[in-house]
Amino acid sequence: MRYYPCPSRRASPSGDPxxxxxxxxxxxxxxxxxxxxxxxxEVINLLEKLxxxxxxxxxxxxxxxxDGRRLLSxxxxxxxxxxxxxxxxxxxxxxxxxxxxxxxxSIAGRxxxxxxxxxxxxxxxxGSDGPRKHH
Numbered sequence: 001m002r003y004y005p006c007p008s009r010r011a012s013p014s015g016d017p018x019x020x021x022x023x024x025x026x027x028x029x030x031x032x033x034x035x036x037x038x039x040x041x042e043v044i045n046l047l048e049k050l051x052x053x054x055x056x057x058x059x060x061x062x063x064x065x066x067d068g069r070r071l072l073s074x075x076x077x078x079x080x081x082x083x084x085x086x087x088x089x090x091x092x093x094x095x096x097x098x099x100x101x102x103x104x105x106s107i108a109g110r111x112x113x114x115x116x117x118x119x120x121x122x123x124x125x126x127g128s129d130g131p132r133k134h135h
Contacts, residue, residue: 039080040107043088046075047104051115054097055123064095072100 050057050064050071057068064072069092076088084107091099101112 039078040084042078043075043084044104044108046071046078047100047107047112048115050100051104051112052119054116054119058097062097064100069095 050068054062057064057071059065072088072092072095076085076092079085079088084103087103087106091103097116101116104110104112104115
């Protein structure tokens with residue numbers, strides 16, 4: 001099951017933007033506010049930042065380091081959907097790249113592997129053998 005944070009992001013069957021606007025109006029008239037849409041956009045942006053910064057936020061075993069955990073905790077605090085928040089908090093117990101990618105895919109509805117591939121290619125172009133360690 002896909003989670004669509006905002007009805008306007010969902011492609012309408014006809015592809016007509018007016019139809020998507022009507023859907024959004026129907027949801028708002030039912031009592032939903034636009035604030036959760038903005039909050040889920042913030043969660044998606046934080047997860048994209050995590051996935052795009054693999055050398056910065058993951059260690060050599062591809063688990064989150066302290067900066068990555070801090071960013072993921074911020075995403076959990078920003079999330080208002082309890083189901084997604086529980087999943088992010090469970091990911092903090094086992095914070096691997098695969099878990100973060102699975103959460104991103106379920107929330108955003110897009111594959112995270114293009115972001116990950118771009119991060120790895122950018123890391124390779126830098127000519128570095130990884131994050132520097134101070135001895």
